[in-house]
Amino acid sequence: MKQCDVLVLGLGAAGSAATYQLAKRGVKVVGLDSFAPPHDQGSSHGDSRITRLAIGEGVAYSPLAMRSHQIWRDMERETGADLMRQTGGLIMTSPGKTSVLPVDNFFSTTVAAAKVHGIAHEILDAREIARRFPAFNVREDEVAYYEQEAGYLKPENCLRTQLALAEKYGAELRTGEKVLGFEPSAHGVRVTTEHQVYEAGKLIAAAGAWMPQLIGARYAKLFTVRRQVLFWFAVNGPIEPFLPDNFPIYIWELQGPERGIYGFPSSGNAGDGVKVATHGFGPVTTPDTIDRTVNADEAAEMHAEYVAPYLPTLDRRCIKAVVCMYTVLPGDRFLIDVLPESDRIIVASPCSGHGFKHSAAIGEALAEMVTAGKTRLDLSPFRFSEFGI
Numbered sequence: 001m002k003q004c005d006v007l008v009l010g011l012g013a014a015g016s017a018a019t020y021q022l023a024k025r026g027v028k029v030v031g032l033d034s035f036a037p038p039h040d041q042g043s044s045h046g047d048s049r050i051t052r053l054a055i056g057e058g059v060a061y062s063p064l065a066m067r068s069h070q071i072w073r074d075m076e077r078e079t080g081a082d083l084m085r086q087t088g089g090l091i092m093t094s095p096g097k098t099s100v101l102p103v104d105n106f107f108s109t110t111v112a113a114a115k116v117h118g119i120a121h122e123i124l125d126a127r128e129i130a131r132r133f134p135a136f137n138v139r140e141d142e143v144a145y146y147e148q149e150a151g152y153l154k155p156e157n158c159l160r161t162q163l164a165l166a167e168k169y170g171a172e173l174r175t176g177e178k179v180l181g182f183e184p185s186a187h188g189v190r191v192t193t194e195h196q197v198y199e200a201g202k203l204i205a206a207a208g209a210w211m212p213q214l215i216g217a218r219y220a221k222l223f224t225v226r227r228q229v230l231f232w233f234a235v236n237g238p239i240e241p242f243l244p245d246n247f248p249i250y251i252w253e254l255q256g257p258e259r260g261i262y263g264f265p266s267s268g269n270a271g272d273g274v275k276v277a278t279h280g281f282g283p284v285t286t287p288d289t290i291d292r293t294v295n296a297d298e299a300a301e302m303h304a305e306y307v308a309p310y311l312p313t314l315d316r317r318c319i320k321a322v323v324c325m326y327t328v329l330p331g332d333r334f335l336i337d338v339l340p341e342s343d344r345i346i347v348a349s350p351c352s353g354h355g356f357k358h359s360a361a362i363g364e365a366l367a368e369m370v371t372a373g374k375t376r377l378d379l380s381p382f383r384f385s386e387f388g389i
């Protein structure tokens, strides 16, 4: 039986951040993953993730995003890695919107969060949006919240860098090793994998979309796993309006369709296309049964309904499409807490489709939970009790 102070189950966004932060604090930590992160089987792949400081999902999230920005920049300074690009970000809405985002009042909560946390922003009318960002086909009654510090993270680079730093500080990483189950034991937590049994002082379970399979029936019902697709469309015309210096990240409550969209600037290479996706409401699935292929009809429908009317210079030619999973909790919240049965098992499920931007600070908070029993940032909105448990 192998012994360690802490075992981290899952080395995706949350687990790689926690493993790095624990190792940096001198904790004897083992990180396990079924695959070799960064990989494309979970929730942390696809080139880019939006980051923004004023969070429409709730005012309580902003301190996590703000602290994460500091950590990503510290990691860049330490390693030279390219993790975050601050392009500015638009949240667009209108009285005539028909599309809904997974949470209500996204726009007004964003503005409220900016005011509460002193986040610099501007409110732009349609004319000003069109003047600054001509690639968007905005309607007269549309308005935007514009945040200069918003932008995007490179998720694969973030995971790679956190795992490299974790190893540098002494973590043991074991990839290609699937955890079969875990249970409280006399001295901590017994974790059984395909290869061996571990006796850990504490366990951080950060299994993403696999969490419902591992956590037991009482809690599994809290999670819904959804299939989401990311599309990259070719640019029909000059690439300049989509370059990161000219084009922000955006989330847009549209007039016409049912769902909202979000997207990113071009990578700078015209051949890569420009990434656009709809937010939330993909079909319910599981990691074992999900359809990971995207057929031509799906891309054509996406372009016709969600792209052509709003970004008219994006061509119907789909260069790439990738399938990913949202692990959604009620209210689009996160769950980060000790298991009610055992304070040695910490569950970390920060997804609901918006967790990446917060993951660096969540990793730090998980390490503080283990080493100090409390966290500097307030994680009380993410407790089991918030879900009636």
Ligand SMILES: Cc1cc2nc3c(=O)[nH]c(=O)nc-3n(C[C@H](O)[C@H](O)[C@H](O)COP(=O)(O)OP(=O)(O)OC[C@H]3O[C@@H](n4cnc5c(N)ncnc54)[C@H](O)[C@@H]3O)c2cc1C
Pocket (backbone or CB within 6 Å): 009, 010, 011, 012, 013, 014, 015, 032, 033, 034, 035, 037, 041, 042, 043, 044, 045, 046, 048, 049, 050, 051, 177, 178, 179, 180, 206, 207, 208, 209, 210, 211, 214, 228, 229, 230, 324, 325, 326, 348, 349, 350, 351, 352, 353, 354, 355, 356, 357, 358
């Ligand atoms: C399409 C899409 C777009 C998104 N866009 C944004 C965005 O723009 N901005 C933003 O902030 N967030 C965004 N998110 C959310 C964000 O990406 C997730 O919140 C985050 O990646 C979740 O990280 P995680 O660590 O919980 O899961 P993952 O990164 O999936 O990690 C879980 C890990 O656990 C491992 N694992 C599972 N079971 C086992 C087992 N039994 N044994 C060993 N290992 C196991 C898996 O292999 C995996 O590596 C998006 C998500 C998706 C899917």
